[in-house]
Amino acid sequence: MIRKVSILDRSRTREGYTAPQALRDTVELARAAEELGYHRFWVSEHHSVPGVAGSAPTVLAAAVAAATRRIRVGTGGVMLPNHQPLVVAEQFGVLEALFPGRIDMGLGRSVGFTGGIRRALGRDTGDADRFEEQLAELLGWIDGSQRAHPEVHARPAEGLRIPPFVLATGEGAGIAARAGLPMVVGDLRARGKVAEAVRRYREEFRPSPWGGEPYVVVSGTVAVASSGEAARRILLPEAWALAHSRTRGSFPPLRPAEEVEALEMTAKERELYEGALAGHIAGTEEEVAGRLAEVTEATGADELLVTTSTYDRTALLDSFGRLARITGLG
Numbered sequence: 627m628i629r630k631v632s633i634l635d636r637s638r639t640r641e642g643y644t645a646p647q648a649l650r651d652t653v654e655l656a657r658a659a660e661e662l663g664y665h666r667f668w669v670s671e672h673h674s675v676p677g678v679a680g681s682a683p684t685v686l687a688a689a690v691a692a693a694t695r696r697i698r699v700g701t702g703g704v705m706l707p708n709h710q711p712l713v714v715a716e717q718f719g720v721l722e723a724l725f726p727g728r729i730d731m732g733l734g735r736s737v738g739f740t741g742g743i744r745r746a747l748g749r750d751t752g753d754a755d756r757f758e759e760q761l762a763e764l765l766g767w768i769d770g771s772q773r774a775h776p777e778v779h780a781r782p783a784e785g786l787r788i789p790p791f792v793l794a795t796g797e798g799a800g801i802a803a804r805a806g807l808p809m810v811v812g813d814l815r816a817r818g819k820v821a822e823a824v825r826r827y828r829e830e831f832r833p834s835p836w837g838g839e840p841y842v843v844v845s846g847t848v849a850v851a852s853s854g855e856a857a858r859r860i861l862l863p864e865a866w867a868l869a870h871s872r873t874r875g876s877f878p879p880l881r882p883a884e885e886v887e888a889l890e891m892t893a894k895e896r897e898l899y900e901g902a903l904a905g906h907i908a909g910t911e912e913e914v915a916g917r918l919a920e921v922t923e924a925t926g927a928d929e930l931l932v933t934t935s936t937y938d939r940t941a942l943l944d945s946f947g948r949l950a951r952i953t954g955l956g
Contacts, residue, residue, distance in 0.1 A: 627915070628922050630929040631953045632666035633659050633946070634702040634845065637680035638864075638935040639879040645679035649686060651939060652679075656690040658943055660697040663955030665929065667694070668702035668732055674743050677867055677877040684717040691725040700730025702810065702845075702931065703793045706760045707737045707753035712780055715767035719783025732810060733761060734793035735801075758801045765790065765805070769835065790836060791843065799823040799830075806834025810931060814846030814921060815905030821924045844921060845931035849908040850948035851941065857908040859883045860945055863937040865902035872898050880937040915952045 635655055639648045656667040669686045672678040680686055683701040691699040699721075704714055714733075722729045735757035738744040744751070766772030767780035768788055792802035794811040802809035803826070811823045824842050831840045847864070851857040863880035866889070871877040873895050891899060907917045921927065932949065936942050950956060 648679040662950040666698040703732035703734040711764035715780035803830035808841035812845030844927040869898035
C-alpha cells in the first residue's frame with residue numbers, strides 16, 4: 627500500500643454557491659486533511675473556467691498554509707508557460723520564507739485552453755514547447771546558477787530549498803527524468819499509460835542536486851463510502867460536468883448527484899457521462915484498499931495524490947476520512 631497520501635483540490639464551484647465560497651471550502655478542506663494526517667495539500671491553476679475558482683495558486687497556497695500548521699502545501703501546479711520564471715521563483719520564495727519547510731513547487735506545462743484565454747495571458751500554444759527551458763531557468767533563479775541575467779536575483783527565493791515537482795503530461799515524464807525531479811503522473815483510469823510513463827521516467831532519470839533517485843506521485847480520483855453505490859454517487863457531479871464541457875464547450879459548476887441522475891441526456895452526453903464515470907477507484911473501504919494495492923504493484927509509486935471533487939462536501943470529507951483509515955494515516 628502507498629503510505630504517503632496527499633490531496634489536490636481544484637476549488638470546484640458548486641451550483642448555488644459562489645466562487646469565493648469554493649475558495650473558503652478549499653481552505654477548510656486543507657484543515658481537515660491536516661487533522662486526518664495527509665502528507666500534502668495542493669491547489670491548481672485554471673483561468674476563465676466557470677466551474678473552477680482557483681486561478682491564482684500561489685495566493686491560495688498562502689491562505690492554506692496560514693490556516694494550517696504541519697501539512698505540506700503547494701501547487702498542482704503552476705502552469706509555467708503562463709508566467710515569467712523569475713516571477714514564479716519570487717512567489718515561491720515568499721511562500722517558503724513565510725512557511726519554511728512546508729512549501730512544494732508543482733509545475734505544469736499547459737497554457738490557457740482557449741484562444742481567448744491564451745491571448746489574454748499573452749501566450750500561445752507554442753509556449754508549452756518551451757517548458758523544459760523555462761523549468762531550467764526557474765531552478766536557476768532558486769539555486770543561484772542562472773547566468774543569463776547576472777545582475778538580477780530572485781529574492782527571497784535564491785538559496786532556499788523549495789522542492790520542485792513536474793506534472794507529467796505529454797513529454798513531462800522525460801523532462802522530469804532529465805531534470806532529476808519528482809514526477810506527478812495520472813490519471814489512474816489509464817493505468818497502463820501511467821505504468822509506462824513511470825517506467826520511462828525511472829529508466830531515464832538523471833540524479834541532480836534536487837533529487838538523487840526517482841520519486842513517483844500517481845494521481846487520480848478516489849471515492850470511498852459505506853457502499854459501492856454511495857461511492858459512485860460521489861463521482862456523478864464531476865462526470866456530468868465533464869460530459870457537459872465536451873458537448874457544450876463550457877465546464878460548469880457541480881450539480882447535486884440527485885439532479886444529475888434526473889437529467890435527460892442525449893446519446894452523446896450519456897456516452898461521455900458513462901465514460902467519465904468509468905475506471906476510477908471507488909467503492910467500500912475493502913474494495914478501494916484492494917484497488918490501491920493493484921496500483922502500488924503496477925507502478926511502485928511513492929505517493930498517491932487524490933484529486934476527487936464532488937458537490938456534497940459531507941460525502942467528500944467522509945471519503946477522505948475513510949481513505950485515511952485504509953492507508954494508515956494519522
